[in-house]
Amino acid sequence: MTGAESEAMIATALPAGHDLSPRARRIVQLVQRAWGEGRVDLLDELLTEDFVRSGRSSQMSRTDLKASILDMRRAFPDLTMAVDRAVELGDELAISWRSTGTLMDTYLGLPPTGRQFSVSGATFSKLRGEQIESEWVVYDRRGGYVSLGVPLGTVTASTRSRGTADRIGVEPETLRALHRKLVTGVTVVTTDASGEPRGLAVNAFSSVSLEPPLILICVQKNSSTYSHLLAASHFGVSILSAGQMEVANVFATKRPDKFAHVGWRRGPHGSPLLNGACARMEVELQDTLHASTHTIFIGKVMFADHSEAAPLVYSQGAFFDGGALRPASVTDAPGS
Numbered sequence: 322m323t324g325a326e327s328e329a330m331i332a333t334a335l336p337a338g339h340d341l342s343p344r345a346r347r348i349v350q351l352v353q354r355a356w357g358e359g360r361v362d363l364l365d366e367l368l369t370e371d372f373v374r375s376g377r378s379s380q381m382s383r384t385d386l387k388a389s390i391l392d393m394r395r396a397f398p399d400l401t402m403a404v405d406r407a408v409e410l411g412d413e414l415a416i417s418w419r420s421t422g423t424l425m426d427t428y429l430g431l432p433p434t435g436r437q438f439s440v441s442g443a444t445f446s447k448l449r450g451e452q453i454e455s456e457w458v459v460y461d462r463r464g465g466y467v468s469l470g471v472p473l474g475t476v477t478a479s480t481r482s483r484g485t486a487d488r489i490g491v492e493p494e495t496l497r498a499l500h501r502k503l504v505t506g507v508t509v510v511t512t513d514a515s516g517e518p519r520g521l522a523v524n525a526f527s528s529v530s531l532e533p534p535l536i537l538i539c540v541q542k543n544s545s546t547y548s549h550l551l552a553a554s555h556f557g558v559s560i561l562s563a564g565q566m567e568v569a570n571v572f573a574t575k576r577p578d579k580f581a582h583v584g585w586r587r588g589p590h591g592s593p594l595l596n597g598a599c600a601r602m603e604v605e606l607q608d609t610l611h612a613s614t615h616t617i618f619i620g621k622v623m624f625a626d627h628s629e630a631a632p633l634v635y636s637q638g639a640f641f642d643g644g645a646l647r648p649a650s651v652t653d654a655p656g657s
């Protein structure tokens with residue numbers, strides 16, 4: 322879109338008799354060109370150096386916003402931003418807008434489906450001279466996901482990995498040491514949404530409630546299984562038994578032939594369930610919760626079976642036999 326076309330678009334988009342000062346008209350036009358044409362260079366002149374954009378769960382600097390726009394335009398090359406209304410009051414400017422685009426590249430772990438994305442929102446800007454010094458943005462996040470075909474229940478966490486709100490205050494090494502202290506079992510999460518079995522090793526599994534019978538798993542968005550899980554109505558969870566360390570190792574890789582290394586059968590809803598697992602369940606997807614680099618899948622257990630086999634245990638990066646655990650004794654506790 323050329324600058325003249327953008328100007329025409331604003332002129333027709335804003336209601337007749339709408340009294341915007343030349344300053345506000347110019348600002349609306351530059352914002353539209355940054356989003357709609359990828360002209361993020363215009364933001365250097367439009368946004369103050371200490372500009373902050375705030376949303377419900379993230380904050381962005383000018384640099385963050387430029388990167389975010391370019392990232393969106395990479396995924397949605399035909400991204401447009403239409404301004405429906407604009408209201409100016411002194412140094413404050415409010416606009417309501419609608420963005421649309423076609424998903425042509427991966428975005429937030431979604432494959433390039435060619436689906437039409439549409440989201441509407443409002444931006445409240447505080448102006449300083451000819452520039453914007455801060456913005457508060459609200460938008461229909463849920464509607465945006467639905468337009469992309471993401472099967473949603475509730476979306477309540479940030480999808481953004483950028484921004485000061487996500488910067489951690491704990492050293493990564495401390496965090497890693499902390500996580501190593503938690504002993505878990507190992508599951509293989511599986512789906513057959515695309516007609517071909519897919520799966521990965523997951524230890525971020527938890528029971529949520531017994532009534533209703535809900536569980537959750539947490540999966541990284543760059544997993545090759547991720548988009549298949551998003552598209553699935555059901556998924557399988559096989560809790561590995563102590564003799565299945567090799568199965569865990571295979572499903573912790575990205576090799577395409579993972580299912581050639583273990584016997585399996587389908588559950589009542591078609592999800593692959595691994596032979597030899599000490600417990601297996603088939604789960605109906607209820608909710609997804611997008612959280613930065615990962616998504617939490619919450620599901621209702623529709624089918625379950627288990628055997629007498631002991632579980633495989635994962636601790637500090639190594640596997641252990643869950644049948645050979647030593648009972649804790651009170652004298653082992655430090656300070657007792």
Ligand SMILES: Cc1cc2nc3c(=O)[nH]c(=O)nc-3n(C[C@H](O)[C@H](O)[C@H](O)COP(=O)(O)O)c2cc1C
Pocket residue numbers: 507520521522523524525526539540541543544545546547569572573574575576635
């Ligand atoms: C013991 C263990 C536990 C794991 N837990 C998880 C997990 O909870 N979530 C996750 O996304 N990846 C987890 N992984 C890593 C994935 O299994 C691994 O990245 C795998 O290669 C993903 O395969 P995919 O990209 O083919 O889906 C775990 C790996 C191991 C060894």
